[in-house]
Amino acid sequence: MNSLKRIMVGLDLSEMDETLIRYTAFLCSISEIERVYFIHAEKSLDIPDEVLESMPNGMPADEKLRASLIEKVESYFGPDSRVQVDVQVVEGSPLKELLHWSKVKQIDLILAGRKFHMRGSGVLAQKLLRTGRVSVLFVPENIEPRLNHIVVSVDFSEYSLMALDRILDSALTRPEVRITCMHAYEVPTGYITLGISYEDFDERMKGFARNKFAQVLERFPELNDRATLHLVKQENEDDIGELVMVEAKRLKADMLVIGAKGKSAAALFVLGSVTEKILRYNDDVPMIVYKKENEEIGFLDALLGND
Template identity: 30%
Template sequence: MDLQHLKDTRFKRALAGLDLTVMDDHVIRYAAMICQVMSIEKMFFVHVEQSLELPEKVLKEYPDLLAPLDESIKGDLQKKINRYFANVPDTEVIIEVKEGNPIDKILRLTVIKEIDLILMGRKISLKGSGIASSRIARKSPCSLLLIPEDPPEVIDNILVPSDFSEHSALALAYAERIAENTQAKVSCINVYKVPSGYHTTGRSHQEFAAIMEKHASNDYKDFLKKYQLKEDTPCHFMLNDDGDPSRFLYQHSTSAGINLILIGSRGRTSAAVMLIGSLAEKLTYMDRSIPLLIIKEKGENMSFIEALMRI
């Protein structure tokens, strides 16, 4: 990864998926804050209906419904968006209402509109399963921000899980950019484990854990220097013995008051202690209370998107 690429940490064009539920208010409010924090130039709000046509019998019984459904939906969304974007004058807002499969339409528009960041809601108690956001997380060709119900009103405590890979460096570079505009604290976390054959060295589990942590600490310092990142960013090193680092991350995030997690979409090879790629996917399902920003190099998954565009 080119070091210059790490300095180009701007999202110029963003797209938010809306579903006409209460979740839209949370997504739009958080989108307004992100537009200010990241200096986003164009913000697309998209709603996709399976069908925009009303049955003929319904139209005969209720002739007042003859107004195009897409225009009616646009009008309702415009009112909501105006409430939250009144103080975001530097971002151009565009509303699109489409017909078809929501996931396919959003991914197509991501390519057509040259989107840098997709915003999606993650539901816990509100109506709807939120499955679309998890599927888009896997297939998106650009970065993805998952917004929980009732998201925080500020960004002041950012966590970046790191395995010291290039994608971790990119995530940390974006965190540094957000911190410049919000004065947020930024910290990293690295989850390590003791290799299964440690007993052959004559060392106890505790002794070898200390050795692994020392190596991780040294690797972190080298990582910051290699990618020219801020060397005063603290890193928490956590021992994981049960094979699921997502649980540790969730516990640490809640106890530390983290209100934004940034993670790279990919990590090292399968030999890595913490597989960032699989970890990012686990977090899309597990942690639905903290906004999660999955950083991708623009153009990832393009083979899937190109196939989709040909359909």
Template identity: 30%
Template sequence: MSEVSFRKTLVTLDATLMDGFVLEYVSNFYKSFGIKEIVFLHVIKDIDTRIEMDGYTEAENGALDEIMAKLNRKVSQYDFKDCKCTVEVKQGSPSSIILKHAVEASFDLIVMGRKRSLGGSGIVSSHIARKSPTSILFVTQNMNPSLRNILVPVDFSEHSSLAVKAGLRIEALSEAKLSLINIFDVPLGYYKLGKTYEEFAKIMEGHAKNDFDLFLKTNKIDKKYPCHFNVRGSKSKIDIVFEHALDSRSDLIIIGSQGRTNASAVLLGSFAEKMVFRDTDIPVLIIKKEGENMSLLQALLSL
């Protein structure tokens, strides 16, 4: 199973109240993620270049210096001992700047805030989630600031194995406990085999448990980690995951994102995208496979 690292992290700040939630979370748990270097980035939209006046450049530079000073003061209010921290302010399209920076500086993780009642359209976070080649953590506005229980939905694929690997890494560096959840289907037409829905669900659960045992063996994962098996039934997989997360008091959900190779498609699996933008207070960490979609993203950024 490939290594998962969050050593070098890009934390995006938008100069709103959401920054406080992001900074509190990162300062509390950066050691639990194994983060050693953080770049705090704020992107402001380009100043209208049609404006021409004496002293324009000086005024622009003065504004950037003021923003930089404010962000440095804000970051300095939180404890990041033994972590290299840098504050950067850039101008341009926020989505393009963040993605380009993530690629060029080879970050392991991007941290962003996901708002509910606070102002903001969420368009930037949506674009980043879809196109980022880097793992991304969405910190929620009304989260419970703790890290005790981690939930990882698994379908026994390579991408879910990376999500489990991330959970194991965080567990090893914190007091958190890891658990898994698998959701299986009863195929249509089950009644043609002369069995009830309940009987066929039991059969499918047996198959899922066999797949789970093979998944553990293949990826050399300790069997001590519990996996909760759930038949989808009439509920969506998203509903089942979040209901279980609430029941088990999960503080973090980690999911593997299966990238797309079609240039016309977004670069985030539909399940992962729905998980991220579900109206919930639980932070979600999307694990991207290293290098996947990188060439496509570089082509997109060069347009």
């Protein structure tokens, strides 16, 4: 059963909107997404008239902004589109509103822009990743939509296997889409005390990964004829985030998929997770970060002011 039915796209009235809408239309064309919610959150809708001069007259600010966004969206989603599209402009904190509406609308995935040169800070996507329980797809600002090769970062934990399961269940992995499971491994310094050479221990670590991958193929038999294992050795001085992104780009990945371990509310704003390190170095590869459903509900409810 396809688990990717309802998605939400965060717009901010910048040039990034065009990229996000175009990429969303592409995803809808290759999957079974049924409904897309485009949402723009304005901190205050008390906007000076001169700012809205180029938009339709005789409308409240929210309706003017919505009309402008609808025009952009309809250029990619015409009247014959099988996908139901909803465009909303709301007042409030963008982070809080996206989290609130993703919960209300039972969203499977949020698309957020990843900015580097365009106007705006682009930090909203990272905040969504840190605070929400919904999965996030980071879309780079100048990406050209295509999906021929998906790289899934796996450490064989329940989180990475959950990410692999979710991407397979998303209908984005059409039969012609190649899948590479990338595993970064280290040779523990303890090999010296065991009387084993570095080269022998290196082979043991690679053999361990291959055995684990064989178990993955048993669990996901649909991968047998289309997935490969790519091993990357992490040296002591390597930054795991940079290492993963260098390899993803070398593999010409059209999408990188990661399963993120949730954080407790107390540790919420502590930087340094592998996911955040990878994101720090990722400037041009679309990346889905899958999170476990129902993880961190307590914190999210507290953030939204719910009992």
